[in-house]
Amino acid sequence: MPDRSLPPHVPSGPPGPPAVPVASGVGGPSLRWTEEGISVVDQRALPHEVRRLRLRTVDEVIDAIRSLAVRGAPAIGLTGALGVALSARRNTVAGGSVDEAAVRADAERIATARPTAVHLAWAVARVLERLPDGPDAVLGTALRMIDEDVTANRGAALAAAELVAGLVPDRPLRLLTHCNTGRLATAAGGTALGTVLELAARGRVAEVLVDETRPLLQGSRLTAWELGEAGVPYRLCPDSAAAAAMARSMVDCVLVGADRVAANGDTANKIGTYALAVAAARHGIPFVVVAPESSWDPTLPDGTGIVIEERDADEVTSVAGVRVAPEGARVFNPAFDVTPAELITAVVSEARVLRPVTSARPVTSAHRVTSAHPATSARPEAEAEAAVALAALSRDLYRRSWMPGTSGNLSVRLPGPSPRALITGSGLDKGSLGPDDMVLVDSGTARALHPEGGRRPSAETAIHTAVYRTTGAGAVVHAHPPYATALARLAARPEGLGRVPLEGLELLKGLGLVTPSEAHLPVFPNWPDVTRIGDEVAVYLAQHPTAAPALLIADHGITAWGEDLAQARNRIECVEAMCQVLLLTGERHASGAAA
Structure with a gap:
């Protein structure tokens, strides 16, 4: 069949293989294997013409990839894998043996046809692993990769x-x-x-x-x-x-x-x-x-x-x-x-x-608040990176309405011989926090280390430092997502601890619990004196070293922690999802019994 010219607005690239016309639609999957070769939609011709190319040789496969007749990282990789299968069939000699050197040479040319996408080299390497088992094994692997991509x-x-x-x-x-x-x-x-x-x-x-x-x-x-x-x-x-x-x-x-x-x-x-x-x-x-x-x-x-x-x-x-x-x-x-x-x-x-926790969403000058601390650029590298990460996650949780207004707080334990943590400042709009709005505190005493500028650490600093003193946490997140906040209110006791059992919930594995008997969340009273809450948290965690890495505070949401901000955030989301399940199914199992 003669080659059909490209529409004038489409870059032509190499001449490419012969085209097979398709009346309308893409005629099934965008790429597939046939006994006549690899059938792909020619993406250079769209949207004015829908046509398929039949790739019968390795050179045609390479031309199709380089000319963008086939494009999109997954499609390029899968076409490359089928190209190796094509080579394996064409290089099978009498008696069924494969000229492996020829196939590997073809595979190298295919893998380097376009350098940026990792799929191409990855897909080619994967099917080559089956080359010693013959051409059918190579093709079978390539076809499985198509199913896996779907x-x-x-x-x-x-x-x-x-x-x-x-x-x-x-x-x-x-x-x-x-x-x-x-x-x-x-x-x-x-x-x-x-x-x-x-x-x-x-x-x-x-x-x-x-x-x-x-x-x-x-x-x-x-x-x-x-x-x-x-x-x-x-x-x-x-x-x-x-x-x-x-x-x-x-x-x-x-x-x-x-x-x-x-x-x-x-x-x-x-x-x-x-x-x-x-x-x-x-x-x-x-x-x-x-x-x-x-x-x-x-x-x-x-x-x-x-x-x-x-x-x-x-x-x-x-x-x-x-x-x-x-x-x-x-x-x-x-x-x-x-x-x-x-x-x-x-x-x-x-x-x-x-979720890359080093995300640095800029804050406009209209929203920036003068910091009580040295500018972020003047901080030690680890502290500056932590400040950027805290500001980004704060704004992200604000957008989800988990830190409405000035509510909620985050902190990161800093490396070094002295016990230090960086925590969000008090009374600040969480939707416009910048890296300079973080306060350095002593994670043992909750005391601000730079009090001279007037910026105060978050009111819940005592709870964060209680976690740091009694666990190996590297970061703490306190937020007010709706389901956990509602369940904390329902499970609260006037005095002492309430509890929310979590047994049987699939999402429980997200908390990484070692001891199933600890599969519940304690609910602490929301004392006006936050220091008292921090003291009770410290006592509880010291007595329950295998407890879940999260807790509820009556009328006050979730506190969760992890090795870093990413894990702490994942855990707080996991707790919120479980609280949602319990409330929506009417099986909240909230108990006033001491945890």
Whole structure:
């Protein structure tokens, strides 16, 4: 069948393999194996033409990946895996033996076709492990990887939808997304776009702003096409207008994908993502990355080690085949950028939700409060990092209404020979805290170490320091989520301890309890003298060394702790979820018996 020319607005790239026309729709999954070769949707032709390519050789596979006929990190990886299976079949000689050297040479060429996404090298390496078992074993592994990607996409989309629902107001949402992260970029469903579709199915989407994603327009060509096919309302947004949309309160949450996630949560994604993260941070908008576990690269400590692909200058100097830049114009055309973890609200996969606790949401000058302490930049490095993390988490919990107004407090134990902790200042709006609004205290005595400037530590400092004195906690979070606060009120005793049994709840494992007999939460009276509460907490924890790492205070919410802020936050969320289950099922089992 003769090759069919590309629509004039799509960069052509290498000539590529022959196209097989499809009347309408994508004709099933975006990629699949057939006995004639690998069948993929040619993403260069959308939205004006829907056609499939049949990839019969390794060279065609590489051309399809490099020319963006196949794009999207999961789709690239799966196509690469099928490309190795293709090579294994073509390099099987008489008698059934495989020319392993030839296959490995092909695999090396496939794995380096595009350098940034971790999927490609990962997928190729995985199927190569089965090469000694023959071509059928290689193909079988590649096909299982397609099934796994479908399952992973669904799991990540569901987890991200739940997260977003808890981060934003309970109403139809205005979402913004970048590039294309839907079924075209994956085996099926999609990651960030899969999350958008899941929220839409729940009736939670008012409109999606779709970034064009210059220079190759994956947003306006592909994401807009997918949303139109799904019947989800959308508007195209020039990349340069996204920040203005945020400033006009047109965006509730930003959802993007990732081609690679470093160990610390830095992410590489389509160029322009970093700018969106900066704008979202400036406007206090959740910025959520959705990426399967296969995108996570634990060998990279941070994003500085991610190789960024630079593409041909013609993609920038020409539009619709017409040159728009002067002859000889030099071009900077990176395909990706790296978003630092401190700008990311959460990275969600099918298996976990990572909330980079070093997140540094800037505070505007109108909201900044003069600090009683030395400026953050003058603090020791560990203290400065802790201050940034505390401010970011405080603002995040404020957005969830878990720290309304000036309520709630957070602290981090600092390393070093002297007992010190950094804690949120007293009487401050938790929605506008900055790193300089933290107070250094003696974690043994609860005494402020820099009292001369007038900033006072949180009133609940005595409770935090009681936890530090009696446990190995590295961080403490005290918040007022609704279900735990309500249950604390119902389970309270006028004097002494109440208790909330948690036996039988699946979420109990999130507290990491060693002793099942400690599967309950103590409920402390809310004495006006907070020091008295702290003393009672210290006595209780000393007497119950294997107790749950959380407690309730009557009419006053949850206090939870962990090795670091991330674990403390996870535990407080786990407790809130269990309290919600108990109250909604009418099985709160709150008891006035001494705990």
